[in-house]
Amino acid sequence: MNIPKTNFPRLIIIGGGFAGLKLAKSLRNKRFQLIMLDRNNYHTFQPLLYQVATAGLEPDSIAHPIRKLFKKQDNFFFRMANVDKVDTESKKLYTDIGSISYNYLVIATGATTNFFGMESIARNAMTMKSVSEALDLRSLILQNFEKALLKNDVKELEGLMAFVIVGAGPTGVELAGALAELKKHVLPYDYPDLDIRRMQINLVEMAEDVLPPMSAIASKKAFQYLEDLGVNIWLKQAVSEYDGTTVTFKDGKTLRTNTLIWAAGVKGSVIDGIKEDAIVNGRYHVDRQSRILGYDDVFAIGDVSIMKTDLFPKGLPMLAPVANQQGELLGKNIIGIEYNKKVVDFEYHDAGVMATVGRNRAVVDLKRIKFQGLFAWYVWMFVHLISLVGFRSKVITFFNWAYSYLYFDRGVRLIIRKYNGKSADS
16 A cells, blocks of 8 residues: 555544544544545535435535545545455455555444345435435436437336435435426426426335424424425335336335435445444444444444444434544544543534425424524525535535526536446446
């Protein structure tokens, strides 16, 4: 890997997501050699991936080069790599670009899609966990309408213009709202020779309401917003199969669609070499100091970890604020471990959760107050704007949102590369 040897303890961070970045920043110019490994050379702001998928933003609005973030941090090294396995006995990491030893290892690889063993869905559904996948989805949506122009068969036409989103958490709800806004404000003008009323947006949820992690009032209001936008909501329904043209529910119902978007579950992106008994529900079980159980020098933070507390007996939520707070505290604790100082247990400071449901509509659950509507939408935009990494990303996103709001338009409806069933990641 061509990493120089120093007399500083070497800390390897696997993953350049929220948790990994915050940890590396918290150890800026400390007496550690920091090495970050990631399969991409950029950080992705995942909460806005759905806007890339629905032509609201270009990828460079939500992706930021990792090296640029740390260009003034002398103790930081970055390498693009896929990690194959870790040998915790010899304290060595094996990757596709070589092996490297460590003093401390932090796994911050985030989450990947969980299909719960349903192979037909894994084979045929669209996912949205990376920039490449969001671009594939954008291309497929636009390609479907290009193909629909050429069809006379009603069933084929309806299949191309129907979309099924499985999972009514924040990702599913926000994606459904964005598609509904496209149907209402953009597609009728792009495709005047198509009857856009045939476009169907179906949101499927196994629970009894949308946004199950949020309050009852937020769920009820989000449901109302989605219905007002014309989204078909299927509650208490579980999908069992998808063959590429037809979705089959467990109760036998079917829906015709050429596009199934899976937003129903995630699991940790684990690597080989960690004991199986330290993995719970596909994530690393960690103590309150983010150590993987059974290890002294291997840690996990962010979505790949599961930390149980009195308030969260099933584990902390898989949210960016959790990852940020874990990364910041772990930096302080590793300094404490190295220099025999005090370490502290993690306490999650819950700032609340929020979701947007199209133009002028959002729901916000804060610790002491809950509100919905236009003001909630402004709060949602402000929080996401300031959370973006890099000044340029903030400026570009602000102007894109302002243009879309003023002109009821989205300026990036481009099929840069045709989707042919294979992601650029593969």
